[in-house]
Amino acid sequence: MSIAQEIAKIQSELAPYSSRLVVVTKTRSIDELLSVHATGTIDFGENRVQEMVDKQQHLPKDIRWHQIGHLQTNKVKYIAPFVHLIHSVDSWSLLIEINKQAAKNNRVIPCLLQMYIAQEDTKFGLDKREALEILQNPDLAHLENIQIIGLMGMASFTENPKQIQQEFKQLKGLFEMFKAQNAGVDSKRVIWKEISMGMSGDYLIAAQEGSTMVRVGSAIFGPRA
């Protein structure tokens, strides 16, 4: 199937749910990205800052660039002028830096807190206590150039759909708990809106479990080199 056909298939599978597709374009060529753009899909996810910046310069300006991979503090400045949503906020110091660089660019950058949900110790992310520390930090109200709009998580790398479903339920549960508690909401820097979960192997499970955004790459383009 062509890129356009793969995207159409995934869009139709997602149609019954309230989950939007972010096409993960890391390692793919400019021509491949242009094929995606030609379908009308404008949410692109990248995990390397340098690659996102290079591509952003060559591609149509209506594309919404999502930073989905681990973000180093010293690289925030390169994406701050244009990034649409940072999915991978995993520390208070990163949030401070995003706020600073967003202020320099006169904008508010939307962010998700990346939560650790996998049964693996290789993935980045916050646990519930660490997330609450950020959400309850009295200085959060002063970070006027960021807005936390939800959570992101990655399930374990496993073939076991029950385990993946369990991990997505855990993320959705955290989201609902923070939302019910109005965690961080008094700071005016938090609104509980988005759950970024689901990748090529598990996007349908994620959509069924309440994802609002799935991040899909290889199911569209084939395996990465």
Ligand SMILES: *Cc1c(COP(=O)(O)O)cnc(C)c1O
């Ligand atoms: C690469 C990546 C994806 C997409 O992975 P696929 O298996 O190719 O769909 C999603 N989320 C993050 C954070 C990634 O790094």
